[in-house]
Amino acid sequence: EHSRECLAIRVKRKLNSTEVIDALTDLFILRGVPAYIRSDNGPEFIAEAVRNWIAAVGAKTAYIEPGSPWENGYCESFNARLREELLNGEVFYSLREAQIIIEKWRKHYNTKRPHSALGYRPPALETIIPMETTPIMH
Numbered sequence: 001e002h003s004r005e006c007l008a009i010r011v012k013r014k015l016n017s018t019e020v021i022d023a024l025t026d027l028f029i030l031r032g033v034p035a036y037i038r039s040d041n042g043p044e045f046i047a048e049a050v051r052n053w054i055a056a057v058g059a060k061t062a063y064i065e066p067g068s069p070w071e072n073g074y075c076e077s078f079n080a081r082l083r084e085e086l087l088n089g090e091v092f093y094s095l096r097e098a099q100i101i102i103e104k105w106r107k108h109y110n111t112k113r114p115h116s117a118l119g120y121r122p123p124a125l126e127t128i129i130p131m132e133t134t135p136i137m138h
Contacts, residue, residue: 003123003124004074004078004115004118004123005110005123005124006078006106006109006110006123007027007031008023008026008027008106009102009103009106010023011095011098011099011102011103012095013095016047017047017049017050018049020047020050021049021050021053024037024053024054028057033057033058033059034059035059035060036059036060036061036062037054037059037060037061037062038061038062038063038064038072038075039061039062039063039064081109082105082109085105085109086101086102086105109122109123110122110123110124111124
């Protein structure tokens, strides 16, 4: 929430609890275990396997009451941006095409798109590391 960074978007026709756990595992390995995971009460998050796994890794859940989108304003804002900036203007002809285009948008959102709440900077500025140059020996 505090960085406004979109850490992952899994594009599937339907996500089950195992796929949610896989996605969260990848993020926890890269970023560490958060204190809380905020979610709505969708079937993938109320599944007993997901709740047990979240508890086992030491995180807590912060559920959003049904019909209370203001409890998750950051997510609601992100979903609106995703819809306005990408989904409303695209027709995807395959799941794979959707995965590629949406991932490209996610990277743009994180590294190039200005965010007013962050002083019009992107949440995860790209870092350019110059390659070391070694003198050519003749």
